[in-house]
Amino acid sequence: MGGGAWLAAGCILSAGTAGRGDAGRGVELRAPLSLLQNQLLDFKRRLSAHHPCFSVFTRTPSNVASADPGLRRSLQLPCVFEMRKTIPLSNETETVLLDVRLQLPAAGRPQAESLPADTLPSFVVQESSVDVLQYTDEDIDMLDCRISPYRTANAQILWPGRELRAHGPDTWFTCTIKHTAGKYAATAFLVQGHGDREHQPAGQLHQGIAEQTRVSAVLAVRTRPPRVRSALGSDAALDCAFAADPRLSAAARWALRRSGRRERRIATSSGGRAELSTEPHGNATLLLRRVEIGDEGTYICAVQAAGLELEQAVQLQVTERPTVTVNVNSLSLVEGEQQKLVCDIRNYYPADIHAQWLREPRGAGQLPDTVPNVLTSSHRQSSNGTYSSSRFFLLTAALRDNGRTYTCRVEHASLRAPIRRSVTVAVR
Numbered sequence: 381m382g383g384g385a386w387l388a389a390g391c392i393l394s395a396g397t398a399g400r401g402d403a404g405r406g407v408e409l410r411a412p413l414s415l416l417q418n419q420l421l422d423f424k425r426r427l428s429a430h431h432p433c434f435s436v437f438t439r440t441p442s443n444v445a446s447a448d449p450g451l452r453r454s455l456q457l458p459c460v461f462e463m464r465k466t467i468p469l470s471n472e473t474e475t476v477l478l479d480v481r482l483q484l485p486a487a488g489r490p491q492a493e494s495l496p497a498d499t500l501p502s503f504v505v506q507e508s509s510v511d512v513l514q515y516t517d518e519d520i521d522m523l524d525c526r527i528s529p530y531r532t533a534n535a536q537i538l539w540p541g542r543e544l545r546a547h548g549p550d551t552w553f554t555c556t557i558k559h560t561a562g563k564y565a566a567t568a569f570l571v572q573g574h575g576d577r578e579h580q581p582a583g584q585l586h587q588g589i590a591e592q593t594r595v596s597a598v599l600a601v602r603t604r605p606p607r608v609r610s611a612l613g614s615d616a617a618l619d620c621a622f623a624a625d626p627r628l629s630a631a632a633r634w635a636l637r638r639s640g641r642r643e644r645r646i647a648t649s650s651g652g653r654a655e656l657s658t659e660p661h662g663n664a665t666l667l668l669r670r671v672e673i674g675d676e677g678t679y680i681c682a683v684q685a686a687g688l689e690l691e692q693a694v695q696l697q698v699t700e701r702p703t704v705t706v707n708v709n710s711l712s713l714v715e716g717e718q719q720k721l722v723c724d725i726r727n728y729y730p731a732d733i734h735a736q737w738l739r740e741p742r743g744a745g746q747l748p749d750t751v752p753n754v755l756t757s758s759h760r761q762s763s764n765g766t767y768s769s770s771r772f773f774l775l776t777a778a779l780r781d782n783g784r785t786y787t788c789r790v791e792h793a794s795l796r797a798p799i800r801r802s803v804t805v806a807v808r
Contacts, residue, residue: 451520452513455484457557459503459525482525482555484512503527503553503570503593510597510623516557516566524558530569537571537687553595554690564604567690570595599624601683603692610671611794612700612729612766620664620681620692630685632656632664637693638677646679673698673729673765699794700766702728706788706801713777713807721803722772723788731759731767733792740785740802751786775805782807 451457461478481502505512516523530552537550553570572595601622610616624630634646634656646666648656657665664683668675676698682691707722725735737751757770771788775781787802 451484451516451523454520457482457484457520457523457525459527459555461501461527463529480527482527499591501591501593503555503595505570506594506596510568510600510625512555512557512566512568512597512600514623516559516564522560524560525555527553527555527570530554552688555597558606562605562607564602565606565692566600566602567692568597568600569688569690571598572596599630599683599685599688599690601681601690601692603681603694606693607695607697609697609699610668612671612673612698612764614671616668616671616675616696618666618668618679618681618694618696620666620683620694622662622664622683622690624662624683624685628685630683632681632683634664634666635680635682636675636677637680643680668696671696671698697793698729699792700727700729701794702726702733702790702792702799704788704790704799704801706803708803710804711775711806713775713805715777715779715807717777719775719777720772721775721786722770723790723801724768724770725790726768727762727766728768728792728794729766730793733767733769733790735769735771735788735790737771737773738787738789740787742783748787777805777807779807781805 459480459482461480463476464473465476466473479500481500483502483504485505485507532549532552537552551572553572554567555570556565556567558565572593599622601620603621604619608616608618618634620632620634622630622632634648634654636644636646646654648654648666653669655667655669657663657667664681666679666681676696679694679696680691681694682689703726705724705726707720707724711719713719721737723735723737725733735756737754738748739751740748751773754771754773757772760768762768775786782805784805785802786805787800790799792799
């Protein structure tokens with residue numbers, strides 16, 4: 381079946397096969413959004429009649445009202461079970477994707493009774509030492525959930541309250557829930573004991589995943605938001621929180637990862653430039669004081685407990701607002717006289733910037749014209765890592781320019797709105 385295959389029993393999707401050329405490439409669709417939405421809904425209705433695993437959960441666009449309740453109320457979340465497997469008689473691997481459900485503890489009623497009557501495999505979280513809901517409570521349409529096996533190389537994890545068994549170790553999974561608008565990301569360890577495997581309902585669908593897989597959540601780590609933007613010289617707080625069995629000693633550490641460089645562990649100290657928050661218990665927020673451009677990169681919050689380690693990444697982006705000036709504020713010229721107009725843009729970061737000279741219209745409701753033949757200087761980098769450049773052109777005065785306004789318009793990642801600096805021209 382090539383790079384993709386459907387098995388109706390559990391809707392198992394194999395995709396992304398390594399080394400198969402164009403098989404893993406995506407297809408770009410170009411059509412009006414409303415048309416695509418209507419086609420997708422019609423496709424789901426027709427597919428649901430033949431494939432029951434598509435009849436339980438559907439996702440709606442974020443700008444369309446959804447009847448789905450929050451996770452704390454529904455206690456059910458559509459997830460994707462994701463695992464890598466080796467293709468027989470080959471060194472290649474492929475990703476197997478399986479639609480599943482995450483069922484959280486339901487206070488006051490048996491969990492088996494709260495599950496819908498369908499064939500969708502479920503990871504049923506029993507009463508656990510970690511409350512997953514303390515980190516994730518949103519409309520389920522705003523949550524992306526992935527569950528994956530966690531390999532322990534057949535080693536027994538010594539976890540409080542769990543017995544060592546000679547006939548087989550526990551089975552471990554990681555469950556990652558991300559907010560699709562980037563508000564937070566959380567990962568938890570889920571464990572299934574050997575006894576739970578022996579008593580799980582029959583009807584195994586795929587390599588250890590049964591119709592009901594009963595697990596417990598024992599360690600969770602959350603960051604919010606996963607992307608932080610900080611101005612040069614300001615303080616930045618990189619959020620990280622964790623929850624673990626209170627009988628267990630858990631410790632957090634931070635490291636900085638940058639492309640092409642070795643991972644650097646962050647040394648923290650009270651009053652230093654990097655300080656680790658420890659209060660309240662479970663808080664591992666990293667405070668970076670007087671942020672420098674060299675601080676930019678991906679920060680990893682790693683929490684270790686009983687031989688297990690969970691990581692969450694926080695991307696720190698350093699920005700600095702440009703200072704924009706023009707060489708004159710107003711001009712009085714004789715027809716035919718020439719004047720160089722310069723827009724000077726200084727001390728910005730990152731280097732990517734968009735600047736242009738515009739010739740403003742005389743009447744309201746008209747769009748400005750872009751000035752042609754504008755020259756750009758090369759970037760100049762200062763000792764603190766910020767950049768400077770300029771945009772300039774030669775204006776030849778004409779009577780039609782009398783009373784005209786020329787504007788330098790600058791857009792940059794550090795700005796919520798463009799910066800505008802204008803020059804009014806009088807020609808006689």
